[in-house]
Amino acid sequence: MARELTHFVGGKNVAGTSGKFGDVYDPNTGVVQAKVPLASKSEVEAVIANAAEAQLEWAKWNPQKRARVLMKFVALVNDNVEELAALLSSEHGKTVPDAKGDIQRGIEVIEFAIGIPHLLKGEYTESAGTGIDVYSMRQPLGVVAGITPFNFPAMIPLWKAGPALACGNAFILKPSERDPSVPLRLAELFLEAGLPAGVFNVVNGDKEAVDALLHDPRVKAVGFVGSTPIAQYIYETATANGKRAQCFGGAKNHAIVMPDADLDDTADQLIGAGYGSAGQRCMAISVAVPVGKDTADRLVAKLTERVHKLNVGKSDEKGVDFGPLVSAEAVKRVNDYVQIAIDEGATVVVDGRAQKIDGGDEGFFTGATLLDDVTKDMKVYKEEIFGPVLQIVRAHDFEEALALPTDHEYGNGVAIFTRDGDTARDFATRVQVGMVGINVPIPVPIAYHTFGGWKASGFGDLNQHGPDSIRFYTKTKTVTQRWPGGGIKENADHFVIPTMD
Ligand code: NAD
Numbered sequence: 001m002a003r004e005l006t007h008f009v010g011g012k013n014v015a016g017t018s019g020k021f022g023d024v025y026d027p028n029t030g031v032v033q034a035k036v037p038l039a040s041k042s043e044v045e046a047v048i049a050n051a052a053e054a055q056l057e058w059a060k061w062n063p064q065k066r067a068r069v070l071m072k073f074v075a076l077v078n079d080n081v082e083e084l085a086a087l088l089s090s091e092h093g094k095t096v097p098d099a100k101g102d103i104q105r106g107i108e109v110i111e112f113a114i115g116i117p118h119l120l121k122g123e124y125t126e127s128a129g130t131g132i133d134v135y136s137m138r139q140p141l142g143v144v145a146g147i148t149p150f151n152f153p154a155m156i157p158l159w160k161a162g163p164a165l166a167c168g169n170a171f172i173l174k175p176s177e178r179d180p181s182v183p184l185r186l187a188e189l190f191l192e193a194g195l196p197a198g199v200f201n202v203v204n205g206d207k208e209a210v211d212a213l214l215h216d217p218r219v220k221a222v223g224f225v226g227s228t229p230i231a232q233y234i235y236e237t238a239t240a241n242g243k244r245a246q247c248f249g250g251a252k253n254h255a256i257v258m259p260d261a262d263l264d265d266t267a268d269q270l271i272g273a274g275y276g277s278a279g280q281r282c283m284a285i286s287v288a289v290p291v292g293k294d295t296a297d298r299l300v301a302k303l304t305e306r307v308h309k310l311n312v313g314k315s316d317e318k319g320v321d322f323g324p325l326v327s328a329e330a331v332k333r334v335n336d337y338v339q340i341a342i343d344e345g346a347t348v349v350v351d352g353r354a355q356k357i358d359g360g361d362e363g364f365f366t367g368a369t370l371l372d373d374v375t376k377d378m379k380v381y382k383e384e385i386f387g388p389v390l391q392i393v394r395a396h397d398f399e400e401a402l403a404l405p406t407d408h409e410y411g412n413g414v415a416i417f418t419r420d421g422d423t424a425r426d427f428a429t430r431v432q433v434g435m436v437g438i439n440v441p442i443p444v445p446i447a448y449h450t451f452g453g454w455k456a457s458g459f460g461d462l463n464q465h466g467p468d469s470i471r472f473y474t475k476t477k478t479v480t481q482r483w484p485g486g487g488i489k490e491n492a493d494h495f496v497i498p499t500m501d
Pocket of ligand 1: 150151207211227228248281282
């Protein structure tokens with residue numbers, strides 16, 4: 001019998017009352033392991049009311065006291081990491097070591113947010129005019145919401161919640177309905193760490209729940225991560241309703257491989273970046289662009305050899321490189337794209353659909369596919385596949401290679417492999433993509449820098465985590481004060497707009 005999950009509201013697990021449920025699968029076996037309640041509009045409104053009340057008290061806690069809760073939370077997550085990683089892996093299908101990485105990258109942003117006493121310090125100008133001082137302070141927005149994707153069920157909720165909570169906001173998380181159990185456990189750990197009830201809430205749901213968050217005036221900001229069409233919808237709806245929004249979308253990340261690159265190391269890096277987590281990462285490399293025929297031929301040979309050695313299997317088995325995809329629909333989508341590539345004239349060097357996988361008949365498996373001779377007019381190049389498919393687009397020279405990610409609709413991440421500093425610098429300066437790796441295939445910035453893609457990969461003007469997150473989750477208030485003891489401006493005309501001369 002599939003267990004019934006809950007929401008987490010006001011410090012408690014709360015059963016759903018809408019009567020609507022979604023299926024949570026074990027992607028290794030294809031079996032429904034849990035039922036997740038999908039909240040109605042009125043259930044979401046009740047969560048918002050609860051969060052709004054809790055936020056008023058939370059905002060009064062001094063920043064250092066708030067930081068102590070986050071410190072305790074980090075310790076609790078670390079104490080429970082084995083259980084959390086196993087749970088994450090069982091719903092998502094990523095391997096257990098990869099699930100630990102998902103949790104660790106989330107923790108790193110909480111650790112950044114622990115610096116909140118320093119991060120929230122305002123600005124001060126003494127004697128900006130005669131007897132006048134000016135200072136600014138950052139205040140929380142109130143209730144904020146995070147709507148997150150299936151592919152990082154720990155990391156992305158924590159990227160959003162950490163800075164939001166540290167700034168004194170209450171947070172409502174609407175996680176992916178495909179793998180909601182880790183977010184629910186994180187809510188319990190926040191409570192155990194001393195976070196007051198109602199400050200961090202999880203409401204499970206689908207479009208109805210999301211729309212309720214987007215239309216309620218008590219929700220002041222929305223952070224989203226997911227596919228581009230939904231990112232755009234959420235950005236447009238949230239901002240039309242007067243909210244702040246930062247919405248991150250899909251990707252097509254290129255790796256340019258220059259003739260002088262260390263090709264063995266590059267091939268190793270590309271295999272991990274292309275097929276890790278079955279390609280279900282927004283920063284996965286999905287297109288390799290070798291420059292020159294000789295580089296391309298040598299790279300394809302090295303990749304082919306490595307792809308044949310990949311160990312695809314159940315996510316909890318030792319030594320597995322990647323596990324199943326998240327759903328049967330995802331497998332169909334990926335396999336359909338491989339067929340489209342063949343129909344469009346790409347060369348299938350390795351066809352993952354043909355790979356025999358232990359237990360593969362029941363679980364949501366597909367193997368690693370390597371495509372060569374992909375061109376920029378092909379559908380498989382233009383669209384995000386989000387699966388274990390690495391494409392080779394051959395470029396004649398550096399300029400042609402640079403133009404590919406620059407002109408692509410998406411602009412999340414990109415990498416260049418070279419030993420030449422001038423080429424690398426030129427590339428990093430000119431490429432029209434938000435995050436660049438130089439001999440680094442997955443350039444996810446560290447927590448105290450910011451994360452964000454360009455073009456169709458990101459809507460909004462502030463990035464996630466790092467200093468931008470503090471700006472996003474606070475509003476600035478600027479105070480101009482004058483006390484008579486500081487001096488009076490002689491001959492002031494009180495009918496003229498005050499100036500600071
Ligand atoms: P998704 O867009 O299907 O879902 C994301 C969230 O939106 C979920 O919580 C889902 O319940 C909700 N949602 C789905 N349809 C909705 C609708 N019609 N109205 C309102 N809400 C809706 O994305 P996914 O499949 O969970 O995640 C994979 C996608 O996320 C990929 O495109 C990937 O590139 C992207 N992604 C981007 C980043 C980034 O930082 N740019 C990071 C991770 C994942």
